[in-house]
Amino acid sequence: MRVTTRLSIFPLPGAILFPGLQLPLHVFEPRYRALVSDALARDRRIAMIQPQRPAEGAPLFKVGSVGRIGEVEALDDGRYNIVLEGQARFRLIRELDVTTAFRQVEAELIEDRGGEVLSSVERAGFEAEARRFADAQGYSVDWDSVARLDDMALINGVSQIAPFDPAAKQALLEAPGLSERCELLIQLMQFFGYRDGDDGRVTLQ
Incomplete structure (x- = not known):
């Protein structure tokens, strides 16, 4: 049976995150400041996924990655400097109809093959x-x-x-x-x- 999860997303063109790696982010837009605040109050998870084009509400690609907020610096004006620690890739199932300023999706986590090596x-x-x-x-x-x-x-x-x-x-x-x-x-x-x-x-x- 497929196990799904609800994720709050940060749709940022050109930004990808792999499990085990880190991604530093400077968060200044009000909606994404709200996203970080919400994540810090919950499980510290933020999902990174690219929009298919750089436009408001643009459709999303089908694969993204979940990161956990590690380091965080809250600035006096409400902005954040954070470091996301990659946890897992995910596959988008559908976008949810929400009232939050930030977008949310239903997704399935991808189990990557461990211990892979190159020849x-x-x-x-x-x-x-x-x-x-x-x-x-x-x-x-x-x-x-x-x-x-x-x-x-x-x-x-x-x-x-x-x-x-x-x-x-x-x-x-x-x-x-x-x-x-x-x-x-x-x-x-x-x-x-x-x-x-x-x-x-x-x-x-």
């Missing part, structure tokens, strides 16, 4: 492409630290912070497993010759 060939191929990508973009990377990361932390970490457009980041989030996400990351880095306007993000459109 030595996959890992080497990814690191080689990542070096080429970083050099081409002028990024300074501590490759010794990268080499010490486990496969999951490396692939999910790059997926979360890479300068890809929302559609590409959503595809990374929805990838069913680590090998598939790694392969998609390599394809996106190879595709990076195309830029979205002047902000340097990779675009698939």
Whole structure:
């Protein structure tokens, strides 16, 4: 039987969160300040999910992620600085009709496969492409630290912070497993010759 849960959402284009990783957020809009206040009074959970377009009330993508508020700084003017700690991905079932300022959904949590690792060939191929990508973009990377990361932390970490457009980041989030996400990351880095306007993000459109 499918187990569902009610989630309060923060629909933010370009922002994804993976289980085990962190996402810092500066919260200033009144509706999302209310969302944080409500979460702190309940279970500290906030669900991150991307809207399909940057418009008020836009339809949502079908997969997002649940985070738990770890660090929190409440500012005097009502804004918050928070750090979300990724707990699980979820699949959207339906949006709920609510009276709160923030949107809420019914969702099913996704049980990700634990303990996934890349083959030595996959890992080497990814690191080689990542070096080429970083050099081409002028990024300074501590490759010794990268080499010490486990496969999951490396692939999910790059997926979360890479300068890809929302559609590409959503595809990374929805990838069913680590090998598939790694392969998609390599394809996106190879595709990076195309830029979205002047902000340097990779675009698939």
